[in-house]
Amino acid sequence: MAFDQQKDQQFKYIGTRPKRQDGIDKVTGQAKYGADTYQAGMLHGSIVRSPHAHARILKIDTSEAEALDGVKAIVTRADFATGLTGENWNILENIMADKRALYDGHALAAIAATSPLIARDAAKLVKVEYEPLPHVTDIVDAISGGAPIIRESSIEANVPEGYHKNICRRFECGKGDVEVGFGEADLIVERDFFTEATHQGYIEPHACLAHMTPDGKGELWCTTQGHYNVQRICAALLGIETSQLKVTASEIGGGFGAKTTVFIDPVACALSRKANRPVKMVMNRSEVLRATGPASSSWSTVKVGMKKDGTITAAQGTYRLQGGAFPSAPSESPAQVTFAPYDIEHAEMVGLSVLTNRPKQAAYRAPGAPMGVFASEQVLDEMAHELGIDPIDLRLKNAAKEGTKGVHGPTYKRIGLIETLEAAKAHPHYSIPLKENQGRGVACGFWFNFGGSTSVSMALSEDGSVALSIGTPDIGGSRASMALMAAEVLGIPYEDIRVTIADTASLGYNDNTHGSRVTYAVGLATIEACKSATQELCKRAAGEWGIDPEAVEWEDGYARPSGPNAGSFEPLSLKQLAAKMTQTGGPINGHFEASPQTAGPGFATHLVDVEVDPETGKSTVIRYTVVMDAGKAIHPDYVEGQMQGGAVQGIGWALNEEYVYGEDGRLQNTVFLDYRVPVASDLPMIDCVIIEVPNPGHPFGVRGVGETSIVPPLAAVANAVSAASGVRQTRLPMSPPRVLKSMKEGKVVG
Amino acid sequence: MVEVQLWASLQSYAEGQKVVTVEARNIREMLAALVARHPGLKVFIDEGVSVAINGEIYADSLVEPIPEGAEVVLMQRLRGG
Amino acid sequence: MSKQVVSTKVNGDPVDFICDPRESLLDVLRDRLGLTGSKEGCGTGDCGACSITLDGRLVCSCLVLGVEAEGKEIGTIEGVADGADLHILQEKIIDHAGLQCGVCTPGIIVAAKNLLEKNDNPTETEIRYWLAGNLCRCTGYDKIIRAVQDAAAELRKAA
Numbered sequence: 001m002a003f004d005q006q007k008d009q010q011f012k013y014i015g016t017r018p019k020r021q022d023g024i025d026k027v028t029g030q031a032k033y034g035a036d037t038y039q040a041g042m043l044h045g046s047i048v049r050s051p052h053a054h055a056r057i058l059k060i061d062t063s064e065a066e067a068l069d070g071v072k073a074i075v076t077r078a079d080f081a082t083g084l085t086g087e088n089w090n091i092l093e094n095i096m097a098d099k100r101a102l103y104d105g106h107a108l109a110a111i112a113a114t115s116p117l118i119a120r121d122a123a124k125l126v127k128v129e130y131e132p133l134p135h136v137t138d139i140v141d142a143i144s145g146g147a148p149i150i151r152e153s154s155i156e157a158n159v160p161e162g163y164h165k166n167i168c169r170r171f172e173c174g175k176g177d178v179e180v181g182f183g184e185a186d187l188i189v190e191r192d193f194f195t196e197a198t199h200q201g202y203i204e205p206h207a208c209l210a211h212m213t214p215d216g217k218g219e220l221w222c223t224t225q226g227h228y229n230v231q232r233i234c235a236a237l238l239g240i241e242t243s244q245l246k247v248t249a250s251e252i253g254g255g256f257g258a259k260t261t262v263f264i265d266p267v268a269c270a271l272s273r274k275a276n277r278p279v280k281m282v283m284n285r286s287e288v289l290r291a292t293g294p295a296s297s298s299w300s301t302v303k304v305g306m307k308k309d310g311t312i313t314a315a316q317g318t319y320r321l322q323g324g325a326f327p328s329a330p331s332e333s334p335a336q337v338t339f340a341p342y343d344i345e346h347a348e349m350v351g352l353s354v355l356t357n358r359p360k361q362a363a364y365r366a367p368g369a370p371m372g373v374f375a376s377e378q379v380l381d382e383m384a385h386e387l388g389i390d391p392i393d394l395r396l397k398n399a400a401k402e403g404t405k406g407v408h409g410p411t412y413k414r415i416g417l418i419e420t421l422e423a424a425k426a427h428p429h430y431s432i433p434l435k436e437n438q439g440r441g442v443a444c445g446f447w448f449n450f451g452g453s454t455s456v457s458m459a460l461s462e463d464g465s466v467a468l469s470i471g472t473p474d475i476g477g478s479r480a481s482m483a484l485m486a487a488e489v490l491g492i493p494y495e496d497i498r499v500t501i502a503d504t505a506s507l508g509y510n511d512n513t514h515g516s517r518v519t520y521a522v523g524l525a526t527i528e529a530c531k532s533a534t535q536e537l538c539k540r541a542a543g544e545w546g547i548d549p550e551a552v553e554w555e556d557g558y559a560r561p562s563g564p565n566a567g568s569f570e571p572l573s574l575k576q577l578a579a580k581m582t583q584t585g586g587p588i589n590g591h592f593e594a595s596p597q598t599a600g601p602g603f604a605t606h607l608v609d610v611e612v613d614p615e616t617g618k619s620t621v622i623r624y625t626v627v628m629d630a631g632k633a634i635h636p637d638y639v640e641g642q643m644q645g646g647a648v649q650g651i652g653w654a655l656n657e658e659y660v661y662g663e664d665g666r667l668q669n670t671v672f673l674d675y676r677v678p679v680a681s682d683l684p685m686i687d688c689v690i691i692e693v694p695n696p697g698h699p700f701g702v703r704g705v706g707e708t709s710i711v712p713p714l715a716a717v718a719n720a721v722s723a724a725s726g727v728r729q730t731r732l733p734m735s736p737p738r739v740l741k742s743m744k745e746g747k748v749v750g
Numbered sequence: 751m752v753e754v755q756l757w758a759s760l761q762s763y764a765e766g767q768k769v770v771t772v773e774a775r776n777i778r779e780m781l782a783a784l785v786a787r788h789p790g791l792k793v794f795i796d797e798g799v800s801v802a803i804n805g806e807i808y809a810d811s812l813v814e815p816i817p818e819g820a821e822v823v824l825m826q827r828l829r830g831g
Numbered sequence: 832m833s834k835q836v837v838s839t840k841v842n843g844d845p846v847d848f849i850c851d852p853r854e855s856l857l858d859v860l861r862d863r864l865g866l867t868g869s870k871e872g873c874g875t876g877d878c879g880a881c882s883i884t885l886d887g888r889l890v891c892s893c894l895v896l897g898v899e900a901e902g903k904e905i906g907t908i909e910g911v912a913d914g915a916d917l918h919i920l921q922e923k924i925i926d927h928a929g930l931q932c933g934v935c936t937p938g939i940i941v942a943a944k945n946l947l948e949k950n951d952n953p954t955e956t957e958i959r960y961w962l963a964g965n966l967c968r969c970t971g972y973d974k975i976i977r978a979v980q981d982a983a984a985e986l987r988k989a990a
Binding site (some may be wrong): 158160171172174257258330332333336348363364365366408409410411412413448452514515595597707 | 755758806808814825
């Protein structure tokens with residue numbers, strides 16, 4: 001479809017804001033989340049965790065725990081399948097330590113008992129002999145001389161000689177020749193930036209209920225962003241065939257990336273297998289913070305060359321991401337993403353993954369991008385001020401558009417960055433005068449977005465209502481979006497469609513709810529599944545009329561004769577055709593399976609005003625506007641929800657949130673009181689502007705919106721605090737003492 | 751013929767070349783041809799790569815056809831949250 | 832540890848239960864009474880997902896022991912709707928898309944209802960401070976605050 005044609009598409013249901021179908025269950029407390037199911041004879045699990053950041057495990061003595069009344073099973077590493085490689089090995093090593101505890105909170109053993117209290121008591125009776133080893137938790141220390149080497153064996157072929165052994169991956173991309181580019185520059189700025197690890201902070205801790213039976217089959221209920229992935233991983237770690245384990249996704253209480261992997265699910269399965277009873281496991285908050293993945297901490301070095309007129313001549317970045325004791329930090333992401341919004345001739349971007357004695361990092365919304373953009377968008381801001389150029393104009397001057405070859409390699413198709421910048425500039429927010437101690441920040445962000453494997457099926461009932469089955473947990477209202485797209489294609493009311501998240505035994509494979517993929521990919525599959533049903537409906541109508549199926553078209557809920565030779569017949573509604581379906585050829589269902597690959601890139605521009613209290617250094621966000629290209633907003637409320645939620649998580653990352661490790665290598669802030677996420681009274685309303693530059697790769701033009709929303713805010717807030725405080729803020733979080741100190745000393749120190 | 755653009759840190763495994771020209775009709779053939787030409791690339795390709803063809807990033811597809819004269823960029827496997 | 836018998840009223844109905852003196856009221860509500868609408872997000876009184884009322888006072892049920900509920904009236908999310916009729920706050924949270932994952936929603940509704948019973952015309956700031964003990968990680972609070980404002984306006988109209 002031509003771009004203009006796509007932009008002018010008219011819709012009946014798409015773009016409206018109906019009530020979500022799981023709304024009543026969720027406002028009445030009836031919706032079942034991970035911890036909300038029970039089974040007769042169910043046991044409760046608990047986990048024994050290392051108090052050491054790094055220690056050799058000499059002996060685990062479970063005899064006393066086993067002797068406690070009510071204890072039914074204990075598992076350790078030996079109870080899991082061996083011979084796993086790659087990702088599966090990595091996950092097993094993280095969820096159950098082998099010979100070494102690699103971080104504070106690393107699991108060593110698990111217990112199933114008849115009550116949660118007995119399970120907890122029994123965990124205290126497990127005697128572990130440790131030989132503490134030297135540890136390191138800070139990213140700078142980890143790659144300095146004298147740091148203990150976390151794992152010799154994980155150093156990969158792509159790290160050249162001469163790098164510290166705790167650097168386990170190196171990625172480089174770019175274009176042109178940066179030396180040439182810097183040679184053409186009138187102004188060069190180079191700075192280092194640091195961000196701390198932050199947790200995704202979903203309110204629902206990990207929870208599951210496993211029931212394995214002696215015939216090697218099993219059922220698992222769990223909170224996850226992807227139950228097919230849980231199925232695959234658990235089956236591998238149990239040594240059973242994937243299809244023998246049926247996994248049902250509960251309602252999910254937030255994930256933001258970190259529920260794309262598994263922690264307790266295989267452990268509950270192993271306990272259940274051993275005890276031959278159902279086992280429920282629920283993490284507490286402290287376990288969530290200590291042992292499930294936070295996002296990486298980072299140290300970035302960014303250098304940009306610019307002409308007096310604001311043209312970027314060269315950009316160079318080194319992004320070091322700390323990913324815990326596992327070679328998993330997404331350091332290639334900032335290397336590819338940070339300067340992707342700009343048309344730059346000479347760029348050189350390096351990503352380095354760093355090992356420390358911390359928990360294995362997990363994906364968090366656009367993994368790796370926000371911390372890199374914190375660096376790059378601040379350098380651009382500083383240069384705009386230095387050259388006396390409006391920060392939005394500076395970005396417009398260099399903005400990538402259709403035909404620009406990104407620094408990460410590909411040449412863009414139609415993208416909406418410029419539209420977001422122009423809308424931000426025109427927004428009333430941008431011209432509100434600032435008062436004393438206030439500053440305004442601007443930042444742009446890019447995220448790839450993702451398609452991924454998808455199966456969808458729809459079933460028509462004789463009364464003309466439709467059951468749609470999807471395999472991606474609904475984390476933010478996606479049932480509503482799917483029902484809207486189905487309604488649009490079928491031409492029946494939104495209310496006539498019921499959307500269910502199917503279990504692994506009822507629907508074919510689906511990738512996780514991640515990568516901003518659901519509205520795009522599952523939406524595309526929903527559209528195609530419904531189209532396959534309307535084709536069949538047209539065929540049935542053709543039979544009724546005695547004409548060629550090709551002479552029938554589906555329009556707004558009716559089969560209509562079309563074309564010159566079709567003849568004249570009264571259109572048949574979906575309801576009429578459904579009522580007769582069993583007599584006209586049998587049930588009518590639609591399905592679609594594919595790995596759609598044409599997710600359109602997402603761009604956003606954020607505007608924020610911050611007031612800094614000169615006496616305390618406390619920063620308060622007083623105004624925030626998110627401008628983002630959604631391609632086409634299917635249910636605008638939930639698009640805005642993604643924009644607002646991402647912005648606020650970014651505000652928390654910028655101002656409050658951080659992992660604090662003690663000298664002993666233990667996490668100091670393991671409750672929400674000390675790990676402080678933004679609360680309602682910290683914030684203003686978050687204004688949203690949805691830009692719609694349709695994605696040519698989706699029938700309705702959808703682009704993902706879940707992840708791009710968290711890419712700019714760290715930098716946007718830092719630019720605002722820098723302006724308000726008069727000091728370039730190079731370190732997160734910008735906590736009151738740090739900002740106050742920076743104002744006294746004229747620069748950020750530690 | 752397909753001109754495959756490598757990410758910079760792969761160049762040392764491809765005799766310093768930024769662009770490797772191979773005979774291939776789709777992604778599977780293209781990856782196989784790269785490994786045949788430069789065996790040092792195998793470990794990276796096995797770990798998972800994405801391929802951008804004319805600006806569209808194919809996260810893990812092997813079957814996508816590569817049109818004549820297309821811009822083809824080898825990328826690290828996309829990851830999402 | 833020996834169990835104790837506790838007599839309470841839950842959402843208006845008499846309810847007796849037996850519990851271990853170490854069990855929180857949240858554990859009792861969920862594990863013994865099957866009222867899983869109250870959620871445990873932290874267990875330390877920081878997130879508000881387990882918000883209930885105890886004799887009309889808003890509390891985190893994870894910070895109350897089951898045995899402390901003896902003789903008290905407990906109000907949970909399960910008692911907020913009047914049969915099939917949703918409370919106006921429940922309606923407005925749905926209408927304004929004031930939820931994404933929905934796990935904090937029961938606590939938010941119990942807390943906001945408690946506010947509106949005391950003050951049917953709260954300012955935005957008053958709402959934000961009242962709900963400061965209820966963490967939501969998905970929405971950024973914007974649509975929740977708007978829903979509460981709208982519900983308050985409706986309540987004033989009805990009064």
